[in-house]
Amino acid sequence: MEQEKLFRPINSLFDFTSLELNPPGELIVRNLSDMDFMYQDQDKVTEILQKNDPMIYRFYNVEIPETAGHLQHCISMVFPGKIGQEYYMTKGHFHEIEDTAEAYLTLRGQGRMVMQSTEGETDIKEMKKGTITYVPPRWAHRCVNTGNQPLVFFAVYRGDAGHNYGIIEEKGMKKIILEEEGKPVIKDNPRYEN
Ligand code: M6P
């Protein structure tokens, strides 16, 4: 069998001051308009979007072949802020290949990883500098910034895992994280339909 062309090692450097990765790889930015339907307070979304379109998060994907033997990895940051009472967060996704996991090392900031299994169970873990969060196969995952500085984390997953947003774009996740009296609280998503 013909051998795949040898892939050369890569070093990337994250700058904790500028919050940039060098080389940047593929930079993906998500503004509120990319995920407006995911927040609960649709009136608030409309009000904000009439004035501007805030950046909610961005991530730097190191460019790696999307094949099983490789490990995709990226640096992501969710900016601080809220839409009404709901904290800024990532869209969240299952993996296209459901049986693939992901590990997250938080580098900076405060947050929660909201996970939901294909069977509908929820698990929520704290994210803060130094936490290593393991997302097992068949758990959707979303990161929520509950602090007042960027939530920055490194994530690594199987090269061909892929992203499946479909179910979350249609239904959202069962649990949402809101701010009440200055603190994050877990609530049932009123818009989630079984
Ligand atoms: C993490 C990883 C990426 C993911 C990114 C943004 O860095 O899990 O694979 O793309 O967060 O999250 P989402 O794709 O849900 O918008």
Ligand code: ZN
């Ligand atoms: Zn993932």
